[in-house]
Amino acid sequence: MNAMSSASSLRFSNEVPETMRRCVERCRTEPGLAAHLAARARQRFATYEGGELKALFLMGHIAPCRILLAGAGPGAMVLLKAIGVEAPGLEIIALIDRRAVEIQILCGYPVITAQQASLEVFDYVIVANLLHGKSMEEDLLAAGIAPARILNLHTLKAFEQFQERFGRGVMVDRILGQIRDRVAQVDNVILVPSRDIWSVVDESALVEALPAERTIRLYFGPPSSQEASLQFLTFSVEQSLPLLLDLLCELRPACVYVKGSAHFQGQHISVAIQQAVPDTRLVFEIYDYMCMFPEEILDGWGFDQEVVEDNRCAEAFMGLHADFIFDKTPGPIWTELTSTLMTAPRQPYFPRMQDNRLASLPGRSLERNGPVKLMCAGTIPEFKYYRPGKAFHNFVFQNIIQPIEGLAGVEGIQVDIFNSGHNPECAASEREYSGYRTVFQNQRVNYNAYIPFERLVERMAEFDFGIFLFAPTDMIIDFPLIDSLPNRFMGYITGDLPIIINKEMRYTASLVEAFNAGITVGAEALDELPRRILEADLLAMRKGARALHEFMIEENRNAIQAFKHYLAQPRGKSYVESSRSQQP
Secondary structure (H helix, E strand, C coil): CCCCCCCCCCEECCHHHHHHHHHHHHHHHCCCHHHHHHHHHHHHCCCCCCCHHHHHHHHHHCCCCEEEEECCCHHHHHHHHHHHHHCCCCEEEEEECCCHHHHCEECCEEEECHHHHCCCCCCEEEECCCCCHHHHHHHHHHCCCCHHHEEEHHHCHHHHHHHHHHHHHHHHHHHHHHHHHHCCCCCEEEEECCCCCCCCCCHHHHCCCCCHHHEEEEECCCHHHCCCCCCCEEEECCCCHHHHHHHHHHHCCCEEEEEECCCCCCCHHHHHHHHHCCCCEEEEEECCCHHHCCHHHHHHHCCCHHHHHHHHHHHHHHHHHCCEEEEECCCHHHHHHHHHHCCCCEEEECCCCCCCCCCCCCCCCCCCCCCEEEEEECCCCCHHHCCCCCCCCCCHHHCCHHHHHHHHCCCCEEEEEECCCCCCCCHHHHHHHCHHHHHHCCCCEEEECCCCHHHHHHHHHHCCEEEECCCCCCCEECHHHHCCCCHHHHHHHHCCCCEEEECCCHHHHHHHHHHCCEEEECHHHHHHHHHHHHHCCHHHHHHHHHHHHHHHHHHHHHHHHHHHHHHCCCCCCCHHHHHHHHCC
């Protein structure tokens, strides 16, 4: 087991508690902090990032003509659709993108480079991307396209004036009209600021507390991640906070339910909402607190420090002032810390855990007539970081290859990798991960690219364990690791699959041990793991995984009932009083 052995100097840090205490203290003592957070949110999300308003502007400001559209990302797809509806007189010839060789076609339109675009016959190139618009314009100028033929909407004074004078009113009237045509009364608004993957409470569960016939869903996030809802009517607010606040002031819902996440970096939107509609009950759902992540990790992700500080303070502000908070069920350290510092009523919830839709699937045969089969599902590091038999990344979650290689070298054990980061339909993804196909395509390690989560859960019936191991490193271990519920862990439990997990992941490991739902192992004892796997009582552990799954579902049912009962109480009644009134 040399591939699993490694010197370990795991260290635990007090950085997160200190950070959170500082942010809470600022919220309690710093005059004007809430106003600052709300103003920062308005500043950051002041413009419209959707396509409808841009298409309306183009229709009114340029005659029917032939155009090229710069950019071939999801935002361009939204604008293409809007142009087809709002400005059909514009003939789109092609899209321009640096990745033209990889993409080639998008929505039926050819994707070409800036150099190729200079050879086309066209009237204008439309640049409508706020984030990358400047670099796109530089590419076009470098290719010899005349400045007069480049319309960068986000630097045009006319577009800015159009947004200020007409855009907001036009969009408010349009969206209000759409809402009132389809919903008789809006009592509740669910705000989805970013991708649904960063969600705690599944919307199918929310319906019980927020009835679909009186609830709408406003999608705030960038067009690249817009997702539909099967439960609620969804309307886009074009990633514009002024538009969102105008709509809320018109609708005056009894409850605004905000789905938040450290990964979106928009928690201060909630502070702006609370200031704009103070009579509305504000429910704050938080997937991951930015306060939970130490500076080393946030720096590695490239987060702007000023934005990080704003969002941390916004989380603390919500922890003090929201009417109700749902958060991803944390471990005892985080629970004690937040309950000590934050006063808003909080309800923990196991994220996205539903009744087992696959309960009727046959389990894997438990007879010892073949190898013990282990599944490793989730994103693994890009192949360029791979070093055979070594831990090779500075973030412990990424150091999963070394234990896999060690286990796969043992007679009687087979490992299958399902890499959710490797989408074979994406040329960039294929390039980043395809090296693993060669390295791991053998009898004891099978490498698989991305498959949909529903299909992955079905495949879990073929396996004995799900792996959630990392190799020991010199990294500081903090709350994201020791006291939270990672996606990989929740995915295995969804499929009733026993788990092999590091003891260093204290909270999740404690759940596995409490229900006999798998094997826990300390970093210093990885060499003992193969023997424990081969000697494990697989039937008992599968039953334990199912019991853990059912426990989580029942806890979530109770959480929804508590939330539903709380909403029925007069605003301002404490959560403790609400919970007590439920008792027989």
